[in-house]
Amino acid sequence: MAVVSLDEQEQQDLQDHFDAVVSRHERIEPRDWMPERYRATLVRQIAQHAHSEIIGMQPEGNWITRAPSLRRKAVLLAKVQDEAGHGLYLYSAAETLGVSRAELTEKLVSGQQKYSSIFNYPTLSYADVGTIGWLVDGAAICNQVPLCRTSYGPYGRAMIRVCKEESFHQRQGYELLMTMMSGTDEQRAMVQESVDRFWWPALMMFGPPDDDSPNTAQSMAWGIKRDTNDELRQKFVDMSVPQAERLGVTFPDPELRWNAERGHHDFGRPDWEEFAAVLRGEGPCNAQRLEHRRRAHDDGAWVREAALAYARRESDALEPAAGEGR
C-alpha cells in the first residue's frame, strides 16, 4: 500500500479544489491556492497587458499638441488618460499575485517583458488617431471582452471597467474617421492611407496562429483565455468588414472575401516574419518607445520619492517611535 504523506495529500486537495473552481467557471481569488505555473502565466500576461496600456499612450499622445480643434484635443486627452488608468488597474491586479509595480516597470524598461507589437508602429497623420481608435482599440475589445470572464478574479474585474472605456475609444475613432470621410478628397485619402498601414498590424494583435501558439491550450484549460487567437482574429475581421464598407474604405487584402459556406470572411496571411521581427525589437519605433518610457520613469523619480517621504512622515505621525520626544 502506497504511503501518502500528509503534505502530498494536502497538495492534492488544493489542486482538486483549484481544478473544480476553474471547471465551474468560478473565480480564483488572491487568497486561494493556485499552481505556481498558473500564477507565473498570469503575471506574465497581466504585466504585458499593463505595459501595453502604458506604452500605448505614446503613439497617440504624439498628436495631443497638434489636435485640429479643442473638441478633438479634449477627446484625445481623455482617451490617452484612460489608457494610463487601464495600466494602473492592471498593475494593481498583478500586485495581488505578489509582484510589485516597481518590479514590473523595471522589467519593462530593461526590455525583459514585452508589450503589444502594435505600439511599435508610428503615427504619421491625425487620421491615425481615428484608425487606432477604430481598429486597435477594436481589436483590444475583441481580446478583452472574453477576459471579463477569465478565471482570475482581480484580472476579470479590471477588464469589465477597461472594456467599457475601450468601447468609447473605438467609437471616438470611428466618429473621427467618419467626419474625415465626409470632408475633402485629401482627407479621405489620409484615412485610406492610415487604414492601409494599420490593418495588418491590427490583425497581428491577436498573436500568432493557433498552431504556432504553444501556450494557448494550457491557458484555455486554466480558464485564463476563453477563445483561441485565430477565433478572435476571425471575429475581428467579420466585425470590421461591414464597418469599413459603411465608412467607405477598403482593407489592403486582395484575399478578403465573404465565404458563405463557412459563414465567415476569408482573409490573407499576416506577415508573421514582420511580427517576429517587431517582437525581437526591430519594429520601426521599438527603441524610441522604450527610450521615452525610460526617460519618463527617470523624470518621475522625484515624484515617487516625495510621495514615499510624505507617506513615511504621515505614518510616523500616527505611530510615534518609542523614546521620541513629542
Ligand SMILES: [Fe+2]
Ligand atoms: Fe486601454
Ligand SMILES: [Fe+2]
Ligand atoms: Fe483604448
